[in-house]
Every structure is written in C-alpha cells, then in structure tokens.
Amino acid sequence: MQRKASGFDDRMSLQEKRTAYSLAGIYMVRMLGLFMILPVFTLYGYELSGNTPFLIGLAIGIYGLTQAILQIPFGMLSDRIGRKPVIYLGLVIFVVGSAIAGMSHSIYGVILGRALQGAGAISSTIMALAADLTRDEHRTKIMGTIGLSIGFAFSIGIIAGPILNEWIGVDGIFWLTALLGLAAIAIAAWMVPNPARSHLHRDTEVVLSSFGEVLRNGELLRLDLGIFTMQFVLTANFVILPVVLARMTGLPSAEQWGVYLPVMLIAFIIMLPFVIIAEKRRKMKSIFVSSIGALVLCELMYLFSDHSLAEIIAVMLIFFTAFNTLEATLPSLVAKFSPPTRKGTAMGVYSTSQFLGIFGGGALGGAAYARWGVDGVFLISAALAAVWLLFASSMRNPRYLTSYVLHIEGVLQEHARSAETALTRIPGVAEATVVPDEGVAYLRVDRSALDEEQLRAFSLAGA
Template sequence: GGGAVSAAITAWVADATREEVRTRAMAMVGSSIGLSFALSLVLGPLLVKYLGLSGLFWVITGLGIVCIGIATLLTPVVDMSTKSMSNASVASVFFSPELMRLNYGMFVLHASLMALFVLMPDLLGRMGIAVGNLWTVYLPVILVAIVAMIPAIIRIETRYKHKEGLIASVLVLLAIALLWAVNLSSFWWTAALLTVFFTAFNVIEALIPSMVSRVTPIEHKGLAMGLYNMAQAIGVAFGGFVGGYVLQYYSEVSLFLLIALLYASWLVVAFSSKFSASKS
C-alpha cells in the first residue's frame, strides 16, 4: 500500500513540475519523508506510552483520513495524457536499459539502508545510546543532512549534472562503507559518517525519481514510478534479510564490505548510463 501511494505521489509531482525544478520538488518530497521518519522515532514511543498501541493505530488511521481529504480537496488537477498503453509499450518500460539502471540504483540504495539499520541500533547501544534515546542521534543527523543536501541539489539541477551528481553521491556512499569497515568504535565518527551518509542518500533520493520521469513518456510515468517503488521495496526486503544473515554468521566488517561491493556494482552501472538532462 505504501508503495502504491508513493508511486502515485512521485508520478503526480513529475507531472505537476517543470523539468528544471523537478529534482528540487523530489528533494522536498524526500526531505518530508526523512523528517517524518525522524519525528516518528520521537513521537512513536510517546504515543504508545500515553495512548497505548491501539491508540497509535488510531492516530495512524486519523492521519490517513486527513491525507485522503487533502488528496481529494486540496490537490490541484494535472492534465494527464489520454494515450492508451499497448503490451509493447508496457514492455518497453519494463525492459528500458536506462530505467533498469536507475531501478537497480534504487534497489541498492534501500538494500544498503536497511542492512545498515539492522546493525545501527545495536552499534549505538554499545556506545551508550539506549534504544529509547536513538532519536537523539537520528533526528539531528537527518535535519543536518536535509540542510546539507539543498545546495548540492540546486547545483546539480541548475547545471544539468544529474548523472555526475548521482555518480559522485554513490562514490561518497562507497567511501563511507569502507570507512565504517575500518573504524566502528567511535560515537562521533559514527555520527559524522551517518550525517554524510544521509546527505548523499537524500541527494540520490531526489535525483533518481527526477531522472526516471525525464526518460519516461508521460503516458508511462505511473508505471515507471511503480517499478521504481517496487525496486525500492525489494531492496528493503533484501537488505533486511542479508544484513541479518551476515551479522549472525559473519561480522560487522563483512556487512560493510558487502555494502561497499553493492555500491561498487552500482558505480559500474551508473557509469554506463546514457542519461542526459535536457536544457530545453
């Protein structure tokens, strides 16, 4: 359900924005997701404490109803293409080399995120951060990362350097994975790397859906965004399974080396991209 909502939102944002500001619009969407994640770490335990678990789900239900109202009453209508999709055109979206490259990147990005957060609560716990206080790390890290992302996104978009920005961000993620493999003992080292990680992560989260929308005909954007979100969901499942398996049977260093290997494979794929942002 979340994937379906996400696909519809990203497709709508792509249709409602001009190409020259689309990456910034996607960055705003991604930032709101990151901020909501951070706030949920703070508010979730408080809601359970004062309202109980059932109360938490009633709050979620109420927020869902509010979102339905916003989507129905406040969201402007965007002119949509009335072209129908043939089987051949659907296949062209599924097997588009450029979309497959971008979807692979989204798979790796979220697989690495989930694998990292299989480890992170335990790692921070050994550094003296109790589970109930993890938000004191995550919230400032995400807020700083959102602010740090903004100039990078503006520079990338105004110079039409989407491919170069993506490759640079993946290189940053690769470097972080290797640095973590070298040193896992310092809290401030971990906090600093988390901040840089989420900065690069947020940049990529804004770039990929913008790039997907640019290489997809308007009548196929909904399908393309659905595939993009499916790759993201598969990455989450893969990262959770593999992250837990590696930590159980191998070591933390092995996990970071595996994540680095995934980033290296992504770099190969990204370098082979033929993507070019239009300046028209």
C-alpha cells in the same frame, strides 16, 4: 498555466492546492508511522518471542515486498472501481496491520502486521487521483509537493522514533501508526475533492503495453538498480545501526534522537547546493556518481572504524548527505530518460524496485547480521553499492529535459502526426506525442529555451 476564456493563468486553483496538500498529508501521515519504526525496531525485536536476527530484519523489510507486489494492481483496480474506494481499502488494511503489530508479543505477529501495512499499497492510486484532480499543466507541481512530503516524513520519523520509543514503546508507535492511518482516512473523506471522472494518465500511471519498452531501456534499468540498492543499503543499515549506537558506542536508545536530529538537519542543508548544481549547472551525472561513491565509502568506513560515537556520527552525516542527494536526483533522472508517454510506467517499475530494495535490505541484512555480525552487513552493503557505482559510471549524460503535458482539443487521430511535427518546431520542445483520445500532448521540453507563449497559442487554437 491555468486556462481561462481569454488565455492562461499560471496559478493553481484552490481545488488544486487543496488536492496537493491533502494528498501530501495522506502520504505523510501514512509513511511517518513506517519510518518511525526504523531506528528503534531492532532492539525491540529482541524482546519478542521467537526472535532471530533474520526474523527481525524480515519484520523491518517485509512491508516492502507486499507493497511491491500490490501497488500496480491497486492502481489498475482504481481505474475500474474509483480512486477513493481503493484508497479507503488500502488504508483500512494498513490500520489493521498496524494494530496487529501493536498487539503482538511474538516476532511472527509483527511480521504479519508489517506485511499488512505494506499490503495497503495506495501509492500509485494517490498519484492517479492527483492527476484526475489537477490540470495537465500543474501536474508536476502537485507531484513535487507529494514527493516533498515523503522526504519530510522520513526525516521526522527517524528523529521522532527514539523519542516516542521512550514515551510509549515500539508497540505504542504501532498503535500511533494505526491512529495516523485513521487520520489519513479522514483526510481522504473530508479534504480530498471528488474527481468528476477518472481516466488514464500516461505520465502518472502504468500502461501494460509499455512494460516491454521500459524494461528494455538500459538507462532506466540502471536507475531501477540504483533505487533498489539505495533502499537496500538504507534498510540493512537500520537493521544494525540501533545496535551499533547502543552496544558499541554506549549511547542509550532513549538518547539516540540526539544523534539523528542534528545529522538529518545538517545533511539536508548540505544536500541542497549539490541538487541545485546538478540541475541548474547541468552537472547531474558527476553529482550523481559522486554520491554513489560516497555511499560506498561510508559502508567501508563503518566497516573499518573503531565504532566510536564521533566516528559513527561523522559517517552518518556523509551517508545521509549522499542519500538525500540521490533521493532527490533519481526521480529527476527517471523523468529525463523516460519517453513522454512511458513516464508513468517507468515510475511504476522504479517504485516497485524501491520497495523490493526495502524488502531485500531487511531480510538479507538480518540474515547477514545473524551469520557474520555487524561487519557482514556493512560489507554486503558496500559490495552492492560498488556494483551500482560501476553501472552508474557508464550512464549517458542526461538531456536536461522535463515532462510537460499540454491540453489540446480538436486534434483528430489522422492529424496527430502533423500536430506532433508542429509542436517540435516550437522552441524548447524536443519530443512530442499527441494522444487525441485523451486530448493531450505529452512533451519533453528544455525549460531554459521553451517558448511557452507559442505552446499556449497552440493549445488554445486546438492545433
């Protein structure tokens, strides 16, 4: 809904398209380097001096810890000094970390490099910049484009990692990751528009005063546990999957891409109808809980299989179908359960839980592998996923509402309550919070029943 003098236009402007694609490009090239390491690092780690299974797992997951610690502070820093300076700073740290990992011949040097990669924590800053550069009514589309780029980066990285490992080695992948970081800096400098001004956006940024309400919300805490568990299981599995494929099925590392490629493509295709059914037919909870159950089943199947190549491929296909389905539905559930003005804070806590899961999966997965071998990792992953399944089963059925930010002008603070009442009388608007200082109303709406003409009239009339 692009506002014009005579009304609204549903098309994004050229600047908004440029913003979406350039910021998605930064996200994608940065995450691509991180994901390419996953399927190849464990076997490489045994070539490094000072290695132990625990330290190898720590090297895989340590970037999640520094990312979790610094992403919210970086976002807040960007409110003070500007978005682009923080993005440049984060990408420089990322490049330095990648170079240190590429030069290192000891596991400790790689751990340091990986920690620095995560310390370039610019995720929240990119989201804030996207909000600065786009109009309120197009923000969901922009965020969706950025989110989609992460999924592409994951799939491409998992497939490309084994191929590049054969050509340039893991140390070469780290150097390639440094080059990708430099490419991201170039994109930020020459392709991302400069915002006229930066200000707080409650639907994309963390608000300190909102933490209490978000952390007391049981439904959001279930989802935070969920993303933590999902990333824990994924990372822990990748601590041992290269070993399982190479040593137990006899598949050389150089040929493992031939497993990942069809598995990732087929899992993506199978996932799509499940996500459509969850949203369009309002079967979100049943699809969501069933996918968690599939994760538990996969870990048990790994545990009790004879580790033949055919069995491992079959289990991987089920695993990544369930994983992709959960990855697509979890953010949607966070949005559905978040109060309109708390969505940014809820997503900040959710993202922090995600990165802590990566760290926990790497470190504890490595420790379990050292103590109990491959079966120990699968058993811990199955147990944690079963706990998640227990909590998710008691989740309320979500209301099928989406976030909607409406630009309004001329509403005084003393008239905010009456404006909220008027907005909730519009068909399809379930909740409304008017923030006069920001000139916006944060809504939760039922898209299938929403009368957008009345919303447009309300916006243009200035309440």
